[in-house]
Amino acid sequence: xxxxxxxxxxxxxxxxxxxxxxxxxxxxxxxxxTTSYVFDSVDHAAGLYNLETSGHIYSRISNPTVAVxxxxxxxxxxxxxxxxxxxxxxxxxxxxxxxxxxxxxxxxSRNIYGGAFILMNHTLPRxxxxxxxxxxxxxxxxxxxxxxxxxLIFAETLGNPGIEVLDIDAVSDVAxxxxxxxxxxxxxxxxxxxxPIEHGADIITHSATxxxxxxxxxxxxxxxxxxxxxxxxxxxxPTLTEPYEGYHNITFTEEFGPAALSMRARAEGLKDxxxxxxxxxxxxxxxxxxxxxxxxxxxxxxxxxxxxxxxxHDAVQWIKHPDHPSHPDHDLAKRLYPKGAGAxxxxxxxxxxxxxxxxxxxxxxxxxxxxxxxxxxLVIHPGSTTHQQMSDEDLETxxxxxxxxxxxxxxxxxxxxxxxxxxxLRASQR
Amino acid sequence: xxxxLNKKQVHGATGAVSFEGRSEPIVVLIHxxxxxxxxxxxxxxxxxxxxxxxxxxxLPEHGHSEGPALGSVAELAKWIVDLADYFGESLHLVGHSxxxxxxxxxxxxxxxxxxxxxxxxxxxxxxxxxxxQEAADANDVKAAQLITSWGHxxxxxxxxxxxxxxxxxxxxxxxxxxxxxxxxxxxxxACATYDxxxxxxxxxxxxxxxxxxxxxxxxxRKTAQPLIDTVSSSKSVIxxxxxxxxxxxxxxxxxxxxxxxxMSN
Numbered sequence: 001x002x003x004x005x006x007x008x009x010x011x012x013x014x015x016x017x018x019x020x021x022x023x024x025x026x027x028x029x030x031x032x033x034t035t036s037y038v039f040d041s042v043d044h045a046a047g048l049y050n051l052e053t054s055g056h057i058y059s060r061i062s063n064p065t066v067a068v069x070x071x072x073x074x075x076x077x078x079x080x081x082x083x084x085x086x087x088x089x090x091x092x093x094x095x096x097x098x099x100x101x102x103x104x105x106x107x108x109s110r111n112i113y114g115g116a117f118i119l120m121n122h123t124l125p126r127x128x129x130x131x132x133x134x135x136x137x138x139x140x141x142x143x144x145x146x147x148x149x150x151x152l153i154f155a156e157t158l159g160n161p162g163i164e165v166l167d168i169d170a171v172s173d174v175a176x177x178x179x180x181x182x183x184x185x186x187x188x189x190x191x192x193x194x195x196p197i198e199h200g201a202d203i204i205t206h207s208a209t210x211x212x213x214x215x216x217x218x219x220x221x222x223x224x225x226x227x228x229x230x231x232x233x234x235x236x237x238p239t240l241t242e243p244y245e246g247y248h249n250i251t252f253t254e255e256f257g258p259a260a261l262s263m264r265a266r267a268e269g270l271k272d273x274x275x276x277x278x279x280x281x282x283x284x285x286x287x288x289x290x291x292x293x294x295x296x297x298x299x300x301x302x303x304x305x306x307x308x309x310x311x312x313h314d315a316v317q318w319i320k321h322p323d324h325p326s327h328p329d330h331d332l333a334k335r336l337y338p339k340g341a342g343a344x345x346x347x348x349x350x351x352x353x354x355x356x357x358x359x360x361x362x363x364x365x366x367x368x369x370x371x372x373x374x375x376x377x378l379v380i381h382p383g384s385t386t387h388q389q390m391s392d393e394d395l396e397t398x399x400x401x402x403x404x405x406x407x408x409x410x411x412x413x414x415x416x417x418x419x420x421x422x423x424x425l426r427a428s429q430r
Numbered sequence: 431x432x433x434x435l436n437k438k439q440v441h442g443a444t445g446a447v448s449f450e451g452r453s454e455p456i457v458v459l460i461h462x463x464x465x466x467x468x469x470x471x472x473x474x475x476x477x478x479x480x481x482x483x484x485x486x487x488x489l490p491e492h493g494h495s496e497g498p499a500l501g502s503v504a505e506l507a508k509w510i511v512d513l514a515d516y517f518g519e520s521l522h523l524v525g526h527s528x529x530x531x532x533x534x535x536x537x538x539x540x541x542x543x544x545x546x547x548x549x550x551x552x553x554x555x556x557x558x559x560x561x562x563q564e565a566a567d568a569n570d571v572k573a574a575q576l577i578t579s580w581g582h583x584x585x586x587x588x589x590x591x592x593x594x595x596x597x598x599x600x601x602x603x604x605x606x607x608x609x610x611x612x613x614x615x616x617x618x619x620a621c622a623t624y625d626x627x628x629x630x631x632x633x634x635x636x637x638x639x640x641x642x643x644x645x646x647x648x649x650x651r652k653t654a655q656p657l658i659d660t661v662s663s664s665k666s667v668i669x670x671x672x673x674x675x676x677x678x679x680x681x682x683x684x685x686x687x688x689x690x691x692x693m694s695n
Contacts, residue, residue, distance in 0.1 A: 002561045004572065004579035006599070007587055017589045052445075052476040054593035054682055062594035070595035075588075080604045081596040227604035232494065249446045255475060257468025257493075258604040259596055266595060 009076065009192070010293045017071030031283045032064040051247060051255075051267065061271050065279040069286050073212070073222050076191040076289075077204055080227030081262035083270060084220060084282060088187060088207025089115055090275035091221030095183055095203055096152065097273065098265045099237055102128030104151040109136035109166065110397055111159035114382070116185070117394070120154075133397070137329065139170040146178050151236055153180055157196055158188040158322070161346045161382050161406040162399040165322050165329035165336065172200025179234040187211070187373070188342045192296040199336070202229040203261065210373025211343075213288035214295050218281040223265055227258035240264055246272075295375065298411050300340030305414040306407065306421065310347050315355070315425040317348035317403065343410075344372050348403040355428040356381050356403050362427035365412065365420035377410035377417050431485065432494075435509075435516055441494035442487040443467045445478025452483055455545065456517055457693060458510065459486040462527030462551070463617030464566070464577070464609040466493030469526065472593065472682035473689060480690055482522070487513070489529075491613050499616045503528070503624040507535040514543035522693045524548040526678060527649065528621050531556065534657075537638070538630030546693055548639040550677045550685070551646055553653030554628055554660075556621040563622070567615035574606035574614075583645035583674035598679050631660040638665040639692040641685060643673035666692060 007015070018029050037056045039045035047053035056062050066084050074082040085091045096106070108120055110133035120131040134141035136155050146153075153175040155166045168184065175182040181202035186194065190211045196204050206212055208220040231240045231253050240260045243249035247267055252260035270276050277285075288295075307324055310316045319326065322333030322341035333341040349355040359379075360368050366377040370385050382400050395401075409417060431444045449456075457477055459470040467474070467486035477484040489506060491497030500506045510532060514521050522545050525533030530552035537547040565573035578599050591598050606614065638661050642654050651669070658667055668688050670681050678685045 002559060002576065004575035006575075006579060012588070015588045017591075019585065019588065019590045047476060047479070050475065050479060052479050053686065054472060054591075056594065064594075067594040068590075071589045071591060071597055074595070074597040074600055078600060079597065080600045083595055227600065228607065230608070243446065247446075250475075251446065254443045255445070255468065256471050257466060258608060259468075259471070259601055262595060 012072070012075045013292050014290050016075035017068040029065055029068050029283060029286050032279050035059050051250060051263075059279065060274055060276045061266060063279045063282070066277050066282040069277075069282045069289070070222065072286070072289055073191070073206070074224055077224045078195050078197045079204070079224040080259045082222050082224045083262055083265045084208070084222045084277040085270075086221065086275040086277055087219045088185075088205065088209060088221035089119065091205040091207070091223045092116055092119065092185065094265055094269045094273070094275065095205055095223050096124065096129065098239060098261060098269050099181070100129050100151050101239070103149060104129050105147050105149045106131040106152045106154055107142050107145040107150055108133055108153075109155035109159060109164070110134060111136050111162055111164045111399055112156050112185070113160045136164050136166050139167060139174050142171055143174045143178070146180070150178070150180060153182045155182075155184055156188065157184050157186040157194060158342050158344070160188070161344070161404065162320050163188075163322055163327070163341065163344060163346065164399075165332045165341065167332055168196050168199035168201055168336070172202070176200070179236060181229045188344050189337070190292060190296055192293050193300070193337055193339055193342060197226040197228065202226045208285050209371070211296060211299070212292065213285045214291070214373065214375050215284070215288055216371060216374035216376065218284035220277045220281050220285050223262070225259060225262035225265070231260060239268075244268070295411060297339070299343035299409060302411065302414040302417060303340065303343045303345065303409040306409050306417055307345065309418040309422060313422060313425055315350050315429050317350050319345065319347045321345035344406065344408050346404050346406045348401060349405060349425065349428050351403070351428060353402040356405055358430075359405060359424045359428040362424040363420055365416055366407070372406070372408035374408060375411045377412060377420070378408040380406050382406055433516070435512055438490065439496040440487065441467070442485045443470070443474050445475035445484050447478040447483070449483050454481055454483050455522060455693070456483045456485060456519060457522040457524060458513060459484065460510070460523065460525040460529030460532050461486070461489065461492065462529050463621060464574070464606045464614030466605065466608075468493070469605060470678060473524075473678055473686050476686045477689065481694065491610055497610070499613050501616050502620050503531045503535050503626070506532040506620070507539065510536045511540045511543045520545045522546045522548075524550070524689060525552075526550040527552070527556070527675065528617050531621065531624050531627060534627060534634070535630045537636055538633035541633070541635055544636050546637045546639070547634065548641065548689055548692055549657075550641045551643065551649050551675045552640065552657065553649035554656040555653065556624065556649060558618045558622040563615065563618050566618050567612070569611050571607060574603050577606055577648070578603040580647040581675040582680060583643065583672050585672040586674060586680045592683060598676070602676055602679065628656060628660050631657045632662070634661055635663050637692065637695070638663060639688065640665065640667045641677050641688055642667065642669055643675060643677050643680065644669055644671045645673060646675045648675040
C-alpha cells in the first residue's frame with residue numbers, strides 16, 4: 001500500500017521554511033535586520049507592489065526571517081499559509097479585521113483570555129463589531145447565538161484559565177452549517193498537541209510569545225490560514241470575494257484560491273494596520289520552535305506530576321486540568337489530546353483570596369508574573385491581574401473564582417516544581 | 431471573469447484586468463487534475479500586466495465553472511477550441527500536467543486555435559498509480575495527500591516559498607481537497623487513458639516551451655523526452671533542478687519569466 005511521504009513534525013520544526021542561505025552558507029536562519037529591499041528595476045518594483053511577483057518590499061509587509069517562521073508554523077499546523085504579527089492580540093485583531101466590517105457580529109467562547117474578552121466586549125463595539133459570549137462546552141449555544149450578521153465563531157482550544165476543552169469538531173460543524181468560519185486560538189496547545197485544522201477549524205491564532213517561543217524573551221503572534229473554508233460559497237465575506245481597490249481591484253479568492261485569507265491579511269492588514277513582527281523577534285521565536293516537540297513533551301510530563309502532587313495536598317480545594325479525572329472535559333481531552341492537554345492548570349487554595357495571596361508570596365522557584373508558556377514555571381492570581389478589568393459578574397461567568405491560582409508548568413525538574421508549590425501551599429495555610 | 435460558453439458558466443482569473451477594450455494576445459492557463467485557476471496565482475497577474483490578456487481558467491466542474499467534468503483529453507481540448515472561438519482568435523496555451531496534455535492535443539489537432547504552447551510537468555504518457563486512482567474515485571483525502579507528497583521535490587517539501595508566508599505543500603493539498611466530488615478521479619482517468627501525446631506532438635506547428643522539473647515523480651523528466659524529440663516545430667526546453675511536478679508553485683519566478691520570454695517571441 002502506498003502512503004504519502006512527508007517530513008515528520010520534529011523535522012519540520014527544525015527545517016520547514018528554510019534552506020541554508022545560498023550566498024553565505026549560513027545554516028541558522030539569518031536575522032534580516034533591514035527595513036527594505038533593493039528592487040532589480042522599476043518593472044520589478046511595480047510587479048511587487050501589484051502582487052504580480054513574489055518577494056519583499058518593506059519589512060512591515062514581509063521580511064525573510066519572519067517569512068521562515070510563518071512558513072514553519074503553517075507547515076506544523078497543516079495550513080496553507082501564516083502571517084506573523086507583533087503579538088498574539090495583534091493576531092486576533094488581524095483575523096477579525098481581515099474578515100469583519102462594521103455591523104458584523106462574533107459568537108465567542110466566554111472562557112477566553114482576558115485581553116481577548118476585553119477586545120471583543122469593549123473595544124470592537126467602538127468599531128461596530130459586537131460579540132455574543134457563550135459556554136464553550138455547549139456547541140448548541142454557539143448555534144443559538146448566531147445572528148444574521150454573524151461572521152465569525154471564536155474560541156480557544158483550551159480555555160483560559162479553566163482549561164475548558166473545545167469540541168472543535170462539533171463547533172466547526174455548527175459554524176460551517178451557518179456558512180461561517182471557526183477561528184480558534186491554540187496558544188495553550190501549540191501544533192505539537194493538536195492540529196485544529198484536522199478537526200475542522202478554519203483559522204488558528206497563536207500568541208507565539210508562549211509555548212511556541214518558550215523562552216519568554218519575545219512577543220509575537222501568528223494567524224494560520226487553514227485554506228479549507230469556501231469563502232465564495234459562504235457569500236458573507238466581501239473582503240475576500242469582491243474586488244479590492246487597494247490593490248487594483250484584486251479579488252483574493254479569484255486569484256489566490258485557498259490562500260485568499262492569508263494574502264488579504266498581509267496585503268491589507270499588515271500593510272495598513274502595521275502590527276508586524278520584527279525580524280529579531282522572529283529569530284528568537286524560531287529558536288524556540290526548533291525545540292518545540294522536546295519542550296512540549298517535557299511540559300506535559302511535568303504537568304502530570306504536578307497534578308499528582310496537588311491531588312494529594314491538603315491545602316488544595318480543587319484542580320482544573322483536563323488530564324485530571326475530575327475535569328468535566330476529561331473524556332473529550334483524552335480523544336483530542338492523547339499526548340496531554342497542555343501544561344497550564346488552575347487550582348483553588350483552601351482559605352480563598354488571602355490564602356491565594358499567601359501562596360503566591362511564598363513560591364520561590366516559580367515566578368509570579370503575567371505570562372504562560374515559559375520554560376520556567378509561572379504562577380498568577382488572575383482575579384487580581386490578567387482578568388482584573390472584568391466585573392465580578394463577568395469573572396463568575398468566565399469561571400474565575402477568587403481562590404483560583406493559575407500555574408504554567410515549566411521545564412525545571414518536576415520534583416523541584418512540586419516541592420516549591422507544596423511548600424508555598426503549606427505556607428498559605430498558616 | 432464569468433462568461434457563458436456552450437450555455438455553461440465559465441469562470442477564470444484575469445489578474446483583475448478586464449478583457450474589455452483590449453487587443454493584446456490572449457494566454458489561457460490550463461490547470462491539472464483536481465486543481466483550479468488558483469494554481470497559476472503566481473503567473474496570471476504578472477502576464478496580465480505584461481502584454482497579455484491572461485485567463486487562468488477553471489475547467490468544467492472545477493473551481494467556479496459549471497459542470498459536468500469532461501472525461502477525456504480530447505473533450506477538454508475541444509472545449510479549449512470552443513474557448514478560442516468564443517474569443518475569436520488563436521490562443522497562447524499554458525498547461526500543467528493534465529492541462530499540458532490538453533494544450534498539447536489542442537495544438538496538435540486544432541492548429542488554427544493555438545499561437546504557442548507551454549507545457550509544464552508533462553510526459554508522453556501519464557499512467558496513474560492504481561491506489562491513487564482508487565483514492566480519488568472514493569473522494570478519499572489520501573488522494574490529495576499522495577499528489578502533494580509526490581508533486582513536490584524533496585527540497586520544496588520543506589518550502590522556503592518566495593511568496594512570503596505561504597506553504598507550497600499546504601496550498602497544493604488544500605486546493606486538491608477543494609475539488610468537487612468525483613472530479614479528481616475523472617481527471618486522473620483522463621490522463622491515464624490518453625494515448626495521443628506523441629501523435630499530437632508530431633502535428634504541432636507552433637512554438638513549444640517545455641518547463642520540466644528534474645525531480646518530477648508524477649511525470650518523470652525522462653517521460654518528456656519522447657515528446658521533445660517528436661516536436662519538430664520551434665522548441666525550448668527548460669530543465670529546473672531540485673523541482674518536482676508543481677513547477678509553477680515551486681519555481682514561480684523562473685516560470686513567469688520563461689513564459690513571458692517564450693510567448694513574447
